[in-house]
Amino acid sequence: MPNELDYCEKHECNKELFFKCKWICNTCISESLKNASKQHEEIFLKNLLSRKISNAHIPLDLKNKDLNNFLINDEEDEKIVDLAKRYMEQIVEKKTHLNLMITGPTGVGKSHIAVGILKYCYELKYFRNSVSYSTSFGLANKVIATWSNPDLNEEDVLKEYTEIDLLIIDDLGYGDIGKKAEIINKIIYRRHENQKSTIITSNLKANQVLEYMDSRTCSRFLSHLYSDIQIDTEDFRLKRM
Ligand SMILES: [Zn+2]
Structure with a gap:
């Protein structure tokens, strides 16, 4: 049974050691990157929207x-x-x-x-x-x-x-x-x-x-x-x- 520290239950795969300090799974990393860029895009669109609306x-x-x-x-x-x-x-x-x-x-x-x-x-x-x-x-x-x-x-x-x-x-x-x-x-x-x-x-x-x-x-x-x-x-x- 893998140690919970180096096993990702969510993606059922082994975690890897990043920067010699944190165990994390690859899929988890790409998911959080995707979320960050989605959030960024949403904020960008929201700002663009309010700018366009105030110019209308x-x-x-x-x-x-x-x-x-x-x-x-x-x-x-x-x-x-x-x-x-x-x-x-x-x-x-x-x-x-x-x-x-x-x-x-x-x-x-x-x-x-x-x-x-x-x-x-x-x-x-x-x-x-x-x-x-x-x-x-x-x-x-x-x-x-x-x-x-x-x-x-x-x-x-x-x-x-x-x-x-x-x-x-x-x-x-x-x-x-x-x-x-x-x-x-x-x-x-x-x-x-x-x-x-x-x-x-x-x-x-x-x-x-x-x-x-x-x-x-x-x-x-x-x-x-x-x-x-x-x-x-x-x-x-x-x-x-
Ligand atoms: Zn994971």
Whole structure:
């Protein structure tokens, strides 16, 4: 019977003397090295994630939202989360750009789902790509601010927002009509040209969102629309195109 000091019960093999002071089995060593590198990778990914998230301009009240803490009341809620995940998985797997529209009244969790998707993309190791959040209103204002400030350039702002790989345009149709609508249309259109994915959330009905767009923008947006999620607490409908 081997001495317990020089026999590894776990791997049923003899230990070896390391550095003339410690008896240890080879498999135990490689296991602990593997664990250490896994832990290191997890910490690295966690840090990268928090850096990316803090650069994505997610507002404070949405910062902690993700697809895991979306309140599931029934089967329909489950379907929303599944669809949101599938949307992101399609972008990653097919290496393509896809749009998503999330509509419904205030307070049903549209922005929560959108921000959740943005975070879910990191679970899929979509780290190389840039993601960002903006309200439609805020985005239009950012462009308009360049008109009266000689230090700012409209084209720079447009370029910034048309080159982000995945952009949430939150609350489309709220405080963004007239000139602002023209800007938002321009951004959606150019994002399509650049093959970038856009998530739009809105209190408007799906058909009103499409009416908000000029025909040129609308047809481009629709050509790469993955799905149209309509969230309504009373009357929930889920359509897949
Ligand atoms: Zn061992």
